[in-house]
Amino acid sequence: MKSPVNPLPNRTEISQLGEFGLIDYLTKNIRLQNSTSLKGVGDDAAVIAADNRQTLVSVDVLIEGVHFDLSYTPLKHLGYKAVAVNISDIAAMNGKAEQIVVGIGLSNRFPVEAIEEIYEGMMLACKRYQVDLVGGDTTSSHSGLFISVTVIGKAKQEEICYRGGASVGDLLCVSGDLGAAYMGLLLLEREKAAFKANPDMQPDLEGYDYILERQLKPEPRTDVVEMLKQAGIKPTSMIDISDGLASEILHLCKASSLGCRIYEDKIPMDAATLTMAESFRIVPTVAALNGGEDYELLFTIRQTDFEKVKAISNISIIGHFTEQSGIAEMVTTDNQLIRLTAQGWDALKNSEEDKKADL
């Protein structure tokens, strides 16, 4: 008789392979892509070649039940996203991600096939963004799944963009559009709730590809970093939007000891986001300001770079920096001036419910 707890047709227990067997199995197909990756998986540490560029390092942790819900997150997407959000951090420094090391903890309710799916997703993101997986630690946990990815990137000293470099009058720009990832999350949560109420119901996700992709498979804007470089623009400050526009603007303000004023009608939003926000009776701007997980780049440029940035597609100028230290304001479409507060995604809040209550 087949085990009733077997969710996949082929289930190999992780304990059958053991730690070293699992590492061999998962990493056997890794081909290093970067010339700086001298030694990958298989020793006490990976070795990355010295060159004349500085090293950039960042870590992001994804935890089941906090950052993702396995009832609607495919494992492959999860692996992809874990790598993508880290590459985004390096892009936000105006650098190029070249290596990652991965720490995974998972309980034995997951078979080898599940962790293989996660690795496949990670390798897909690695391939797309030319990043090498050079090390890792995979271990059992008593409950749940967590993924910790550390990314190592490079940038020339003079190219690095910090959060704190803006001056008064600098223009605030954002790539792509905002709020869609949050709309995707709300849609997935709605369908999950409907499914719980009536398990015979099929989830209604047709026609929502864009907002779902934005939530489940975000792409780091390495293309924007490249386009800015091609255009001869070095942002005076930069950050990626993981927590929501408002929170990230306040980070830039704090780091530069300046203020910022943005204009509601300049905030870029996709039509799909607007439609979905309407059906949820949410003000779309609120989704952009506080929703988070868009992984677009938010950056400031000198006013003298105005014409250059206008020539790049998919970049919106949404405001400018002011002398009012720490104060970020928004001019609304009906010409009110409101103060922005950081109500974005905060992983230390007690639950998703708290987070939504803030919106």
Add this chain to the structure above:
Amino acid sequence: MKSPVNPLPNRTEISQLGEFGLIDYLTKNIRLQNSTSLKGVGDDAAVIAADNRQTLVSVDVLIEGVHFDLSYTPLKHLGYKAVAVNISDIAAMNGKAEQIVVGIGLSNRFPVEAIEEIYEGMMLACKRYQVDLVGGDTTSSHSGLFISVTVIGKAKQEEICYRGGASVGDLLCVSGDLGAAYMGLLLLEREKAAFKANPDMQPDLEGYDYILERQLKPEPRTDVVEMLKQAGIKPTSMIDISDGLASEILHLCKASSLGCRIYEDKIPMDAATLTMAESFRIVPTVAALNGGEDYELLFTIRQTDFEKVKAISNISIIGHFTEQSGIAEMVTTDNQLIRLTAQGWDALKNSEEDKKADL
């Protein structure tokens, strides 16, 4: 009325500070020690200066209930150990650890004071080994505590020791002594079981300082790396002992496609380890071979370096490399030849019980 679930006199909920408040609070006292640490906590990524040395990167994950038991592991020790075991990985490459980034997941049963303890332990190890904490991601989890530390080190190209560089006839050396960390673990488990059976009982840990320290507060052997350098010895291969001597020897054999023969009477053991093993009726050699967590360095040297290595205190020559690819043997004290198998600590085994059953 005071809450009955309050385990510490001062309990600050993590949600009171929020993610950014917590980061500010925990990192406010960090002073960067290495000239290569250009930018630490506070931006999208840390920045590490380019120089003519290669970069070494390694990650280790510690999970509650798998790698540590909070009923007898002080949080400060846990933080210290999480950093120490990572520094050990860089030492095993013959390099110097200079930076760490930290990913922590913890449930809201932990107050801010608990995570502060963990950070204090991490900072203590950082200070002792001149390592800078340059980044991190702290987030809530639904259950348990996990710590993922990624360490970044440096070494000159010609100094790096890989696992696979040994030749036939090379001498196998080990620093310090083995088996004590495992004896410390067994002692702590015994006292925990006794306490469970009778909560009025006081744990009997008097006089066991050495084996307890080896388990709870291991020290990476950066001093050995330094002494070898001073003596003009470059190991032909090197690894640190995290899983037990047998498993690590097999790693070196596999990486160099050679075999190894060791001598039981040469394995260094402390008197405290021998005494404790006797009281547990365990063959001490088994604790050394399979116990793990000693974090000593295991390395090979050319025979021509024999006199040089003999002049260094606390290094034992325990065997030599042979032509028999993948085969590691031990000559026992009664002159039997037995084959070594990897039965060390495997974090993917289902439980502590399994692990002990293997010994």
